Amino acid sequence: MIGVLVSGTGTNLQALLDARLPVVAVASNKPGVQALERAERAGVARAVFELEDFGSREERDLAMAEWLGGHGAEIVVCAGYMHLLTPAFLERFAAINVHPSLLPAFPGLDAVGQALAAGVRETGVTVHFVDDGVDSGPILAQETVAIEEGDTAESLYQRIRAVEHRLLPDAVRVYLAGLVRS
Numbered sequence: 001m002i003g004v005l006v007s008g009t010g011t012n013l014q015a016l017l018d019a020r021l022p023v024v025a026v027a028s029n030k031p032g033v034q035a036l037e038r039a040e041r042a043g044v045a046r047a048v049f050e051l052e053d054f055g056s057r058e059e060r061d062l063a064m065a066e067w068l069g070g071h072g073a074e075i076v077v078c079a080g081y082m083h084l085l086t087p088a089f090l091e092r093f094a095a096i097n098v099h100p101s102l103l104p105a106f107p108g109l110d111a112v113g114q115a116l117a118a119g120v121r122e123t124g125v126t127v128h129f130v131d132d133g134v135d136s137g138p139i140l141a142q143e144t145v146a147i148e149e150g151d152t153a154e155s156l157y158q159r160i161r162a163v164e165h166r167l168l169p170d171a172v173r174v175y176l177a178g179l180v181r182s
Ligand code: GRF
Pocket: 007, 008, 009, 010, 011, 012, 013, 035, 079, 080, 081, 098, 099, 100, 164
């Protein structure tokens, strides 16, 4: 059973739902985002955990972990979740993230812009486990995306997103199958 963390449009959440993966709960750090509407349309439990409603990041993550666990989540997928997770949260749940570059290249914000600015010929998508660093945990899956002559951030990101929407559900499915086997 999967809990998904979101902050924005939720196209990766949608890819997980469309792949019929067992998403049981969706938590957002922001109210009113499109990802929450996607969860609602799919009939999945959803909740908002805004940082300012809690005394600290640790307290927020603890409440979020309790809520996710209460809905049966066993692993967590960060699908465009824009906050770091605290160590106590990561002790409770293995968490998987999708990032729009070939990590360890271009971690952090605006990975697509970073790749274009660096003038590299290819970038890509990484699905990795979350640790307490920024996009630094062990890698589960990667796929290359070529950078074409005349690419803008928009045109490149469009091709990267198409890869994300296939690679993330595939990697999560493989990980869950391994959990069942063990
Ligand atoms: C994705 O590009 C993902 O790689 C990054 O944030 C974006 C989230 O998009 N971590 P969405 O909310 O899934 O549409």
